[in-house]
Amino acid sequence: MTVATPAARSGSGRPAIRRKPTGRETVAGYVFLSPWLLGLLGITAIPMLYSLYLSFTDFDLLSSPQWIGLANYQRMFTSDPQFWHAVRVTIVFAVTSVPLKLAAALAVALLLNRKRRGTGLFRALFYLPSLLGGSVALAIVWQAMFGGNGAFNGLLRIFGIPGEPWVNDPNTALGTLVLLAVWQFGAPMVIFLAGLKQIPAELYEAARVDGAGRFRQLLSITLPILSPVIFFNLVLETIHGFQGFTAAFVISNGTGGPTDSTMLYTLYLYLRGFGDFKMGYAAAMAWVFVLAVGLLTAVLFGTGRMWVHYSDAGER
Amino acid sequence: MAGARRWAGLLALLVLLAVVLYPLLWMLGTALKSPQEVVSNLSLWPQHLTWANFADGWNALPGITFGRFFVNSTLIAAAVVVANMVSCLVTAYALGRLRFPLRKVWFAVMIGTLLLPQHVLIVPQYVLFRNFGWINTPLPLIIPKLLATEAFFVFLMVQFIRGIPAELDDAAKIDGCGPYGVFRHVILPLSRPALVTTAIFSFIWTWNDFFTQLVYLNDPTTYTIPVALRTFLDSSGQNQIGPMFAMAALSLLPVFLFFLAFQRFLVEGINTSGLTG
Numbered sequence: 001m002t003v004a005t006p007a008a009r010s011g012s013g014r015p016a017i018r019r020k021p022t023g024r025e026t027v028a029g030y031v032f033l034s035p036w037l038l039g040l041l042g043i044t045a046i047p048m049l050y051s052l053y054l055s056f057t058d059f060d061l062l063s064s065p066q067w068i069g070l071a072n073y074q075r076m077f078t079s080d081p082q083f084w085h086a087v088r089v090t091i092v093f094a095v096t097s098v099p100l101k102l103a104a105a106l107a108v109a110l111l112l113n114r115k116r117r118g119t120g121l122f123r124a125l126f127y128l129p130s131l132l133g134g135s136v137a138l139a140i141v142w143q144a145m146f147g148g149n150g151a152f153n154g155l156l157r158i159f160g161i162p163g164e165p166w167v168n169d170p171n172t173a174l175g176t177l178v179l180l181a182v183w184q185f186g187a188p189m190v191i192f193l194a195g196l197k198q199i200p201a202e203l204y205e206a207a208r209v210d211g212a213g214r215f216r217q218l219l220s221i222t223l224p225i226l227s228p229v230i231f232f233n234l235v236l237e238t239i240h241g242f243q244g245f246t247a248a249f250v251i252s253n254g255t256g257g258p259t260d261s262t263m264l265y266t267l268y269l270y271l272r273g274f275g276d277f278k279m280g281y282a283a284a285m286a287w288v289f290v291l292a293v294g295l296l297t298a299v300l301f302g303t304g305r306m307w308v309h310y311s312d313a314g315e316r
Numbered sequence: 317m318a319g320a321r322r323w324a325g326l327l328a329l330l331v332l333l334a335v336v337l338y339p340l341l342w343m344l345g346t347a348l349k350s351p352q353e354v355v356s357n358l359s360l361w362p363q364h365l366t367w368a369n370f371a372d373g374w375n376a377l378p379g380i381t382f383g384r385f386f387v388n389s390t391l392i393a394a395a396v397v398v399a400n401m402v403s404c405l406v407t408a409y410a411l412g413r414l415r416f417p418l419r420k421v422w423f424a425v426m427i428g429t430l431l432l433p434q435h436v437l438i439v440p441q442y443v444l445f446r447n448f449g450w451i452n453t454p455l456p457l458i459i460p461k462l463l464a465t466e467a468f469f470v471f472l473m474v475q476f477i478r479g480i481p482a483e484l485d486d487a488a489k490i491d492g493c494g495p496y497g498v499f500r501h502v503i504l505p506l507s508r509p510a511l512v513t514t515a516i517f518s519f520i521w522t523w524n525d526f527f528t529q530l531v532y533l534n535d536p537t538t539y540t541i542p543v544a545l546r547t548f549l550d551s552s553g554q555n556q557i558g559p560m561f562a563m564a565a566l567s568l569l570p571v572f573l574f575f576l577a578f579q580r581f582l583v584e585g586i587n588t589s590g591l592t593g
Contacts, residue, residue, distance in 0.1 A: 028495035029416030036407040036426070036470070039463025044429055047440035054439060061446070108332065111325050122329055124579050126336060131571055135524040136542035137564035140549055141343045144557055149355060151342045183336065243433050246526040250546055266435050266527075274531060279439050286436040293433055 055284035060277045072284035083285070085260055086268035093174060093264060094241035097181035102233055104185040109192035110222075123193065127186035138180070139250035143167050146176045167251055170261040177262060180247050188233040195229035196222070224309045231308045235300055242293055245270070265289060347562040354558050370566065373559035376548050380536055382563055385544040392454045392529075392540060393522040399461035400469050400518040401511050407464040408473030409503050413485070414495060423474070430467040438531060445532070452535040457528055461518075469514045476510035477503060509581075516578050520571050541567045 030037075055072055057065035076083050108126060112119055132138050145151045146166040153163025166172045199222065207217050223230075245266040248256065256263030256271065269289070273282025341360050347369050349362040357363060374382045410416075411423050445456040464470055484502045493501060526542045533543055545567060548560055 025414055025495055026416040029410045029414040029419065032406045032410035032414065032495075032499070033422065035403050035462065036410075036464040037422075039403075039460060039465045040425065040429070043441065043460045043463055043465050044432070044437065047437050047444060050443070051436065051440040054443075061443070108329075111329055114322075114325065116322075116326070122333065124575075125333055128340070128575060129336060131520060131575055132340070132524075132568055135568065135571075136526050136545045137343075137567045138339070140545060140560060140564050141339055143549075144346075144561070145339060145342065151338070183339070239431065239433075243435065245435075246542075249526070249530075250549065253550060254546075266433075269435060270438075270527075270531075273439055274442075279443070283439045286439060290433060290436045294431075297431065 051283040051286060054280050055287050057280040059279040059283075061279055062277075065280065068280070072281050073288075076281070076284060076288065082260065082263070082268065086256075086263045086265050089174060089261065089263050090242060090244075090265040093177060093181075093244060094238060097178040098234070098237045098241045100178065100182045101185050101237060102188055102230070104182055105188035105233070106192050106230070108185065109189045109196060110218075112189075112193060113196040123190065127190055130184045130186035133180065133184035134246060136246060136250055139247045142176060142180050142247065143251045146172075146179075168258055170257075170259045173251070173258055173261045177244070177247050177251065181241065181244065188237060191229060191233055192226070195226050199225050227308045228310055231300075231304050235297065235304075238300065239293060239297065242289075242296075343561050343565055346558060347565045349558060351558055369558040369562035372556070373548075373563035373566075376552070376556065376559055376563070377536065377544060380539075382541070382544065382566070384537065385539050385541045388454070388533075388538060389523060389540040389542075392457050393519050395454070395458045396461050396522040397515050397518045399458060400464075400466050401514055403462050403464035404466060404469040404473055404514060405504070405507060405511065406499075407470050408477055409499050411470070412474035412477035413498075413503065426467050426470055429465075430471060434527070438528070442531060451532060452538050454533075454538070456532045457522075457525075466518070469518070472514065473507065473510045476507060480506050512578075513581060516574055516581060520574060523571060 054065060056067060056069055058068050058071075059065035112122055112126075129138075147153075147168070148163070148165035150166075152166065156163045164172075166176050203221050203225075204217055207221055212220065243266055244264050248262045248264045248267050249270070252258070252262045252267075254271075256267050265285075266289075269282050269285045272278045272285065338360075345360040345362055346354055348365050348367070349357065350364060350366050350368070353362055353364070376382070407426075411419065411426065441456070441460075442451075445451065448455075450456050450459075480503065484506070485498050488498050488502050524542065526546070529540045529543050530546070533539055536544075536547070539547065541563075545560070545563060548556070548563065552560065
């Protein structure tokens with residue numbers, strides 16, 4: 001099943017018939033929308049405002065919140081080295097895992113984008129880690145695989161390379177998390193494949209007539225036409241990358257260790273809020289996080305204008 | 317030349333596939349090995365197959381078996397599946413089909429919540445649900461889904477509903493259907509593919525979810541599988557790797573079965589849906 005049909009595209013934005021809303025339809029619209037509106041208000045909007053208030057307080061869940069002004073933010077930015085460390089770890093994690101994952105996804109998609117028997121099976125099997133990889137079960141496997149007696153060291157031993165407990169070494173622990181993220185390249189790969197299928201074969205034929213080699217075709221045809229899909233994947237995976245939690249939590253036994261080397265931002269937020277019950281501080285961290293992720297998304301969209309090529313821009 | 321390139325491509329794919337599948341096969345092989353073999357035999361396949369790890373893992377946590385955790389996880393996932401299907405479809409019908417004042421504003425807000433990291437809401441929601449007395453119950457994991465908070469599925473269904481020809485609505489209206497009749501007789505039956513996609517992914521995501529379950533479920537009797545697995549790891553470290561892998565593999569079994577049954581849906585359905593719009 002493909003949800004994105006050409007029909008859906010042409011109809012995007014508005015139903016086929018344009019007319020003024022009737023009173024009956026307005027009532028029906030709000031009736032159908034009411035569960036969502038209630039959720040928006042009660043589960044999202046009001047809690048967000050409440051969390052903004054909490055971020056200016058000292059709150060341990062037991063006694064009522066004490067107003068302390070900007071002290072949480074001040075402490076975060078000026079006297080909490082662990083906070084800045086978590087920011088650094090998160091950025092390193094995202095900046096390494098996202099490009100590697102996208103590169104793997106694109107490379108495999110290009111390999112799969114040929115008429116060959118068994119392509120469907122390959123695609124499905126490469127996709128499998130994307131379904132399983134976010135689970136605690138896989139994080140446990142990962143921790144064991146890159147531990148002292150793990151399969152990875154077993155593999156190294158075959159080649160005569162001395163191994164080490166990778167997850168317990170502050171220099172390599174984050175690297176194992178990056179590998180786990182890259183291992184789940186299947187989801188962006190499927191999106192790349194869908195995009196590659198839409199590139200007209202005539203373009204490649206014309207390029208061949210003009211004497212363009214494979215690499216030239218990749219640079220001049222595939223990548224420019226695919227750029228909106230690359231952009232879509234980049235935004236999705238970046239937002240996703242900044243929210244990593246499960247693997248870091250499980251592999252470090254809930255500590256962010258060894259020596260804070262896997263202390264992702266969300267993990268630090270969890271430990272401050274639900275470990276030390278500093279709810280005000282955690283709320284302040286959450287707000288900084290939302291603003292940072294929002295800003296980053298805006299920057300991505302801003303730079304996207306420079307390299308994303310929309311062939312159907314005129315249609316919209 | 318072209319043939320050689322073809323074979324090189326296939327070879328590259330096969331090597332890559334072996335690397336990608338290795339962790340999963342290693343998990344399975346280790347789950348079937350005896351404790352001595354786990355340390356001594358690093359090959360994938362066990363020399364002596366044993367199911368003992370499954371029995372040991374099943375009873376690993378004192379007083380409660382993994383059966384309980386499976387029941388807890390299944391109940392929560394099933395409730396979330398139903399809640400998402402119902403709430404997201406009615407929301408998507410309003411946003412994707414009906415015309416009423418502020419519709420575009422609400423649609424934009426919905427897209428905004430799509431990008432909102434869940435971690436920002438965890439503190440205030442925890443305080444809220446704690447005041448309701450919902451900690452150590454499945455309610456914080458289910459009730460929000462009844463209110464269409466899973467914006468991803470709302471978006472998916474809006475895209476799908478917009479693809480349903482509006483002429484069908486008009487035909488139904490000529491037959492005397494109002495907005496409710498159109499929903500009941502046109503949108504609901506034709507949205508089956510989108511509902512199936514939503515159901516499958518709701519199940520898998522809830523089944524694999526860890527963060528919210530970790531926050532809200534602190535009593536061992538309420539543990540779901542991910543929380544239980546984590547507790548198992550915490551209490552035994554690397555000493556019980558066989559039983560732990562047995563439970564890890566068992567926990568992934570439902571997701572794997574879904575994968576086998578709905579492979580095409582999974583691979584094509586959700587991922588390409590975001591490309592338009």
